[in-house]
Amino acid sequence: MSATSIVTEKPSWMTQDFEQKLDKLARVAVECGLGLRPGQEVVMTAGIDALPLVRKITEHAYRAGASLVTTLFSDEESTLLRFQHGADGSFDAAAGWLYEGMAAAYRNGAARLAITGGSPGLLSQQDPEKVGRANRAQSKAYRPALELITRHEINWTIVSAATPGWAQAMFPELPEDEALKKLWDAIFAASRADRTDPVAAWKEHDAGLHKRAEHLNAMRYAALHFRGPGADLKVGLADDHLWLGGGTRAGNGQYCIANMPTEEVFTTPHKDRVDGVVTSTKPLSYQGTMIEGIRVRFDGGRIVEAHAAKGEQVLRQMIDTDEGARRLGEVSLVPHSSPIAASGLLFLNTLFDENAACHIALGQAYSTCLKGGDRLTPEELAAKGANDSLIHVDWMIGSGEIDVDGITATGASEALMRRGEWD
Amino acid sequence: MSATSIVTEKPSWMTQDFEQKLDKLARVAVECGLGLRPGQEVVMTAGIDALPLVRKITEHAYRAGASLVTTLFSDEESTLLRFQHGADGSFDAAAGWLYEGMAAAYRNGAARLAITGGSPGLLSQQDPEKVGRANRAQSKAYRPALELITRHEINWTIVSAATPGWAQAMFPELPEDEALKKLWDAIFAASRADRTDPVAAWKEHDAGLHKRAEHLNAMRYAALHFRGPGADLKVGLADDHLWLGGGTRAGNGQYCIANMPTEEVFTTPHKDRVDGVVTSTKPLSYQGTMIEGIRVRFDGGRIVEAHAAKGEQVLRQMIDTDEGARRLGEVSLVPHSSPIAASGLLFLNTLFDENAACHIALGQAYSTCLKGGDRLTPEELAAKGANDSLIHVDWMIGSGEIDVDGITATGASEALMRRGEWD
Numbered sequence: 001m002s003a004t005s006i007v008t009e010k011p012s013w014m015t016q017d018f019e020q021k022l023d024k025l026a027r028v029a030v031e032c033g034l035g036l037r038p039g040q041e042v043v044m045t046a047g048i049d050a051l052p053l054v055r056k057i058t059e060h061a062y063r064a065g066a067s068l069v070t071t072l073f074s075d076e077e078s079t080l081l082r083f084q085h086g087a088d089g090s091f092d093a094a095a096g097w098l099y100e101g102m103a104a105a106y107r108n109g110a111a112r113l114a115i116t117g118g119s120p121g122l123l124s125q126q127d128p129e130k131v132g133r134a135n136r137a138q139s140k141a142y143r144p145a146l147e148l149i150t151r152h153e154i155n156w157t158i159v160s161a162a163t164p165g166w167a168q169a170m171f172p173e174l175p176e177d178e179a180l181k182k183l184w185d186a187i188f189a190a191s192r193a194d195r196t197d198p199v200a201a202w203k204e205h206d207a208g209l210h211k212r213a214e215h216l217n218a219m220r221y222a223a224l225h226f227r228g229p230g231a232d233l234k235v236g237l238a239d240d241h242l243w244l245g246g247g248t249r250a251g252n253g254q255y256c257i258a259n260m261p262t263e264e265v266f267t268t269p270h271k272d273r274v275d276g277v278v279t280s281t282k283p284l285s286y287q288g289t290m291i292e293g294i295r296v297r298f299d300g301g302r303i304v305e306a307h308a309a310k311g312e313q314v315l316r317q318m319i320d321t322d323e324g325a326r327r328l329g330e331v332s333l334v335p336h337s338s339p340i341a342a343s344g345l346l347f348l349n350t351l352f353d354e355n356a357a358c359h360i361a362l363g364q365a366y367s368t369c370l371k372g373g374d375r376l377t378p379e380e381l382a383a384k385g386a387n388d389s390l391i392h393v394d395w396m397i398g399s400g401e402i403d404v405d406g407i408t409a410t411g412a413s414e415a416l417m418r419r420g421e422w423d
Numbered sequence: 424m425s426a427t428s429i430v431t432e433k434p435s436w437m438t439q440d441f442e443q444k445l446d447k448l449a450r451v452a453v454e455c456g457l458g459l460r461p462g463q464e465v466v467m468t469a470g471i472d473a474l475p476l477v478r479k480i481t482e483h484a485y486r487a488g489a490s491l492v493t494t495l496f497s498d499e500e501s502t503l504l505r506f507q508h509g510a511d512g513s514f515d516a517a518a519g520w521l522y523e524g525m526a527a528a529y530r531n532g533a534a535r536l537a538i539t540g541g542s543p544g545l546l547s548q549q550d551p552e553k554v555g556r557a558n559r560a561q562s563k564a565y566r567p568a569l570e571l572i573t574r575h576e577i578n579w580t581i582v583s584a585a586t587p588g589w590a591q592a593m594f595p596e597l598p599e600d601e602a603l604k605k606l607w608d609a610i611f612a613a614s615r616a617d618r619t620d621p622v623a624a625w626k627e628h629d630a631g632l633h634k635r636a637e638h639l640n641a642m643r644y645a646a647l648h649f650r651g652p653g654a655d656l657k658v659g660l661a662d663d664h665l666w667l668g669g670g671t672r673a674g675n676g677q678y679c680i681a682n683m684p685t686e687e688v689f690t691t692p693h694k695d696r697v698d699g700v701v702t703s704t705k706p707l708s709y710q711g712t713m714i715e716g717i718r719v720r721f722d723g724g725r726i727v728e729a730h731a732a733k734g735e736q737v738l739r740q741m742i743d744t745d746e747g748a749r750r751l752g753e754v755s756l757v758p759h760s761s762p763i764a765a766s767g768l769l770f771l772n773t774l775f776d777e778n779a780a781c782h783i784a785l786g787q788a789y790s791t792c793l794k795g796g797d798r799l800t801p802e803e804l805a806a807k808g809a810n811d812s813l814i815h816v817d818w819m820i821g822s823g824e825i826d827v828d829g830i831t832a833t834g835a836s837e838a839l840m841r842r843g844e845w846d
Contacts, residue, residue, distance in 0.1 A: 062508035085485035101524030
């Protein structure tokens, strides 16, 4: 039995300063991230180790007028027990009733707040075939809820909490308490919870990202061209694509910032117009497994060759999820000087690492990244080049050595980024 | 911020002996309590403080062939935050989407395992009007799932885990670690997890309860008569009532023991044939509030006077939930020498205290306590005297000073219990 959750003394690093920052993180999560409407219900997902942040967010959500906050906790140890003791035939099962319930809550007006922060390599030692089947079953069951999220019909946000497993993976050389403190500090800094007025800091940052997206929208590029070590990739953009960055007005009218932190501007690639090779520049933690050194070749939008130095089997199962899992659903530009990249830390968590480098995502496109996308049918979205899949998996292709050009409709190249920075 | 859930050293009382008993408790919960069918899904509900038992049960459920174990954790601190910071108008909200999801899981074949063990007086300091409204909203939302449970259409069981809040309420004079250890020991003893072969011990105990129920069924009493200090109560029994005790064959074919521990034999009273006065003999912990010194008068099955020395407002709101909340749905006989009563402990938890004393329940009747009850329509059940309500709340009326007579169809009295013991 793990000793987690046995009541005990507070660690010495849980100072008043820590509690103030935790409180600020919870406040910006509710006010800036979620954009909670008074009277709105909140559905929160979190690991049990995120309990201190769950409680602070619960308090701020009620103070901001939430009608009810329900947290669905997950427990990594229970997840591991499944892989250790579950019957071979059982890994295609998923809690569809729970995901359908979440989708029903969203349809009835609930906001969604997810706290990430799991152990990056939780399932690395488990049978990749079982992990792949379990992930696929879960993705399928989660689909109705994910659609409401990717279409931004509701206000939602993702924030992070430091957890022992994550901190240990990032700082294996430090004692547990020190590692936890260091990770919390990095999260506070990246989430602007260390500022005197974090809400004002978020508003200013949000305005900057919107300005960058507006500039790119004015350019109407037909494609992007990534060049650098292991990369020569042309990413065609969807017809009527829209660059987004920072906050979004959700379909239910609430203004939310879906990722905290966020440093990216992103849009929808054309699912049939991606060609060339690209290499991952940071490890990808995918549902408990580490995938490193990804090298893929696209032809006509489709991955036709895929390798990974580590986790190749899980990568192959991921791109075999469905036809759309081999095609791009997102392309995102992040300068190499982003505060998260500047921290010099490798977070082993997509929410952070994708905001430290340019990245692409396999799978489902965001219809909000197309003009009038929320009013288009699935067929109309596909005709414009928006991809469709059970999955949406971001991975990092940017670094200080990558150049990015914008290709105009007439085929001319314009420098967008040089050596990872805006030109 | 509470320090709960910060990883730390194990307390000294978590010895190998403790872990063996915890393992045995988890084993009997899955094998004897739940009666899990290989391939069956499990939906578990538990407080976060019950995590050590949740993990052991998860392990045993997977070893026994569970296809998937999903635990819905609750957090008392988050519940309190609602009452402290929630908007006045919000207390009629409930997570209907979650309860409907649970009902869907049960309809699709899942088994239900609940772990109790919350702080008995968690909400005692909160506004009783808000507590009452929140309870009513939750009862209403829970109804679809509860019906499948009370009709025993699925296999289910309730077991307990010691938690700091519960232990402190029972043993306020002891240090936290000692109180927790003492409560765990009491739970292990009452749940037979301290036996060499707990599964065999449960089988023997189950056979004894069945024999007692069969004897009472053979008697076909029309009513029971409770007499003692503060009690002169005639409880008419429903037409075609069935006494049950120990395990039940659920509608899905699985044999389960719904309460661990269980020392009772129980049946369905006639909702219109209860007359007289009765007084509670132990405090009732009802959804976080303590209700003590209940005194009620029944006339024609209905409570026409209700008082409580403590928590009277919550009692009144409870019996105002709906028309059926003022009528009886269960009557249960437990000898005063039951092992739980013999422990001399007041558990402040119905699962234990109801197995230390004769008790009655306000609200919903179990249709399984009527001959062929699972095939009867709601109208047919009502015609036989089975009560219908959103609530089912047991409270204790037995003690070493109570006599119980069985009244035959011809009106003759036969001694059933004298001074709390089987005659």
